[in-house]
Amino acid sequence: MGDAVKQLNEVRSTIAAAEREARRPAGSVTLVAVSKTFDADAIRPVIEAGQRVFGENRVQEAQGKWPSLKTDFPDIELHLIGPLQSNKAKEAVALFDVIETVDREKIAAELAKEIAKQGKGLRLYVQVNTGSEPQKAGIEPMEAVAFVKRCRELHGLAIEGLMCIPPADENPGPHFALLSKLAAEAGVGRLSMGMSGDYEIAVAFGATSVRVGSAIFGCR
């Protein structure tokens, strides 16, 4: 068994244990395997081991490897977890099944246009910059609830959840708690939070999906 497959199985067991610990139903947390920087040959064994949900942070990089993998495995679900430029909206809507990084009016409008044009049932999350970090993407926490409302009412987008990346040097718990509170206020049910270093904590705070890269594929 390859390293990535072994590590995939370890991450799965850790998620299962965290679900039990938090008294949450088995299988209530979706594992998004983050395959950025790894090529199709590195990803294929992980798909063959049964993993179907993957995350990529760059549209162009994903276009290079996923169309052929999706042809071979049509039930793959691909998530965009990196910032989206509006000039890439067309390509992103065509390739991805879930976009987790809706964070400004212009992107919301562009996505609405492309979704209508391509007639695609895309699933969407709003990214929240819970730490208000100037260099980080995401809508400010104070504006998040109103933004979700505008996405729905102005742009007709079905936002199903919120996503965050807590500041690297902080205890993630308060950020996960904030995201959960904002989701409740905005009336969305899903929370994408937790990465290799903190996904067990995220499960305890109610994550419905965790985005795990290096703990599966190794260092980038």
Ligand SMILES: *Cc1c(COP(=O)(O)O)cnc(C)c1O
């Ligand atoms: C790279 C990345 C991850 C995965 O990070 P790891 O620490 O390797 O698990 C999760 N979310 C986003 C948005 C990322 O860009």
